[in-house]
Amino acid sequence: MPAVEELLSQLNPQQREAVTFGDGPLLIIAGAGSGKTRVLTYRIAYLLWRGVRAEHVLALTFTNKAAEEMRERLFGLVEPERARQLWMGTFHSIFARILRLEAPRLGYTPDYTIYDTEDSTGLLRTLLRQMGIGNHVLDPAAARHQISHLKNRMCSWQEFAASARTPRERILAELYRAYEEQLRANNAMDFDDLLLNTIRLFQAHPDVLARYQERFRYIFVDEYQDTNRAQYVALQLLAARYRNLCVVGDDAQSIYRWRGADIRNILDFQRDYPDATLIRLEQNYRSTQRILAAADALIRHNQQQIPKRLWTANPEGELIRLLICADERDEAAQVLHYIQRELDSGTPAGAIAVLYRTNAQSQPLEEALRRARIPYVLVGGISFYQRKEIKDALAYLRLLLNPADMVSWLRVINEPPRGIGAATLEQLRQAMHQHNLSFLEVLEHADTLLTGIRRSARENLQALAALIRRYREALHSSAVPLDLLVLEYLEATGLLALYRQDEQEQERYMNLERLIATLSEYVQSSPAPSLREYLQQVALMSESELVPDSADAVTLMTLHAAKGLEFSVVFITGLEQGLLPLARATESREELEEERRLLYVGMTRARERLYLSYAQHRWRWGESILCRPSDFLQELPPELLEPIPSPTAAPGVPFQSALRASATEGMEEDGLYPGARVRHPVFGVGTVEALSGSGENRRAVVRFPHVGRKLLLLRYARLQLLHR
């Protein structure tokens, strides 16, 4: 193990101060690339050297991957045995772990199921149907988002019901109530419950809280700017006794407001802890001077921020290249061209990333890379664990642990087909309530309880129930390794056979094989493998964790997914008004500032070279629309940019005029563009989202704050263009 002095000598004065800081609340404002992870790891190692016991340390990170990385680094600093004892992970996974241990106190079993977004939405859809409310009245996905938002802000259904005024709010309140009731009946929690139930546990059981306060005497929180209200409250509770709360973050990198993150948590830390010490890490070790200067110039346009001055001793570096492209295919071609050049000059593929605002933008880029046979990894998109066949298999597995989970039952009851439709399900539901039986019990007694359905269906249901029972027992008693047992079980459900036989479904079949393979990997790498732990890991896995660390592949991902990472060469694509910033974000200052922070995060990922690009046209909803360069481009100092029009882009014009010219070139006389603010005589002020057609058929999709999205024929709707 390295000597303490040696490690401290590698740090700058501010970093050293943070690492060696004594007890009490500590706020570290860590600018992009300022060695945040290093400081966190060293500080934990420093505490351990000072004699703090590993089990007294809790480190909360934003992704499980970040936690793994930190643990890896710690292995080099302290004895692996001690590093392993640390509790390190996301809020969600750490709290899920606490809840497993304490579940009975809350009326749950330790085998409770964790519902992901899709599960929750599905449950809400079922409930709405039962309430006799159509999807057009209240969209299940929108309702899920709103309920999640309420839960993040710790607003219970009772509180919400009391304040509900409009009919829509009253329906939502009733849905919220039914949803909570059903979650409990299903022995299930959604993502938000993992936080809320932990808080409830602590508040209702002071003895339990005291136990965890004693245990976690030193608490670290990474990416503190992206914590929400519930996380904030949980931290207040946990840290109340020892007050050794060390939070690290950068308000300039807060990009999860839409998910309930509350930037006030970091802005108000010193108000919450008046005796808190503030340390600023302002030296950037990552980027060139030019990249940093451009990023800094951009972020200065935000009003809401903690004052700081990032600087670097790194070389000046090259100009930021701005690729002006004709459309998204041309953009992909240009990006490909420069990737090729990077590779030719010796940059490893793994040091290159292409970033974009929305997942949909990855397609043309993927195609270009595929054709050029350049290896790439795609982060996010439709995740492996979201695929239908995988979710079905996981639902079968969840039922082994938690047969109360109705969402999983409904997923698998007719997959493979067992002759069960809506009518049979309704009978099942009635039998459950009438005889006060569990779903599994009703299935087992299908022959006497479900007389109204076909005999074959009844037999199928009883066979399914027997299967679940048998493997439930096998799971607890069997000496067969978990992965083999699961393989046998999935075979017995008929799910594997369903896809194996069908030529068209080979991909699904292979995905299921891959699932078993990941389970085998888990079984072999874990000291005490359990289905419970495996399912939890899968449920709380973030997108970025699925991607194998590949040194020789270009990374494609959203700007959000890039948080916390760094690359030698970064491309940020689609810098167009309406895309970055997104059209709907231009309506409020807060949202616009978050879009700006998002671009800031992207730019500061780059070590040596940064490429920005925009397209003059882009396909959207099956039509090519005209795009205007992002306003953010004008916020970057022109002397740091080198505009490069592609050969197929509209005629080359100098950059500054390019920004303005391309806004009008080829454009209809109305001067509208996606992202433009317009006034409608009836609907009021709105934002243009898309344009199509010309002349008589010129149409615009406009989003109005209260009315929603409208398709307007401009011949009739006399829109007035508002200038900012």
Place this chain on the structure above:
DNA sequence: GACCTGCTGATTTTT
């Protein structure tokens, strides 16, 4: 109850 077809809405970002 299964299958087919036509329609609609999606493109925000994710633990």
Place this chain on the structure above:
DNA sequence: TCAGCAGGTC
């Protein structure tokens, strides 16, 4: 453009 869903038919 396309996937997923609702509604209708067999």
